[in-house]
Amino acid sequence: KSVFIFLLIGxxxxxxxxxxxxxxxxxxxxxxxxTVPWIELGxxxxxxxxxxxxxxxxxxxxxxxxxxxxHRITAEIFSPNDKKPFCSIEGEWNGVMYxxxxxxxxxxxxxxxxxxxxxxxxxxxxxQDDFESRCLWKDVTYNLKIRDIDAxxxxxx
Numbered sequence: 001k002s003v004f005i006f007l008l009i010g011x012x013x014x015x016x017x018x019x020x021x022x023x024x025x026x027x028x029x030x031x032x033x034x035t036v037p038w039i040e041l042g043x044x045x046x047x048x049x050x051x052x053x054x055x056x057x058x059x060x061x062x063x064x065x066x067x068x069x070x071h072r073i074t075a076e077i078f079s080p081n082d083k084k085p086f087c088s089i090e091g092e093w094n095g096v097m098y099x100x101x102x103x104x105x106x107x108x109x110x111x112x113x114x115x116x117x118x119x120x121x122x123x124x125x126x127x128q129d130d131f132e133s134r135c136l137w138k139d140v141t142y143n144l145k146i147r148d149i150d151a152x153x154x155x156x157x
Contacts, residue, residue, distance in 0.1 A: 023047040026060040040070065041093065053080025060093060073097065 012021045026041040042062035048055045054077070061072040073093040076085035084102075089109050091097035099109035128135040139155035 019049050019051050021047055021049050054078065
């Protein structure tokens with residue numbers, strides 16, 4: 001009997017700092033599809049920088065069936081080789097997150113609603129490898145834009 005586990009990972013490079021991060025992703029859920037639909041993220045993720053040794057452990061909390069809040073997130077940030085976090089984060093992943101440091105300082109970590117939108121820098125399709133995301137999914141994207149669901153589904157297969 002075989003068991004396959006697929007773990008999606010991402011790589012982010014901060015060119016200004018020569019840092020390379022490996023990260024995992026939360027699960028995505030479509031909620032209330034019969035009424036007003038909304039997307040929920042849930043599960044544990046990690047971010048690691050091999051250059052600095054800093055890491056973060058992140059939990060996207062799903063909303064309980066009764067009560068509770070949507071979009072909650074908690075995280076812990078670790079210095080290299082430390083078992084205890086130097087900073088804890090809590091709040092909403094699509095709103096305001098607050099930081100608590102071991103020094104006792106409490107502050108706004110980030111307010112995502114006040115962040116500027118930055119245009120992505122993406123290589124032209126003809127310069128991308130076959131399995132880079134935009135190249136791989138270009139036919140699906142095109143057909144969704146022209147509202148041809150059957151062609152988009154066929155391209156996805």
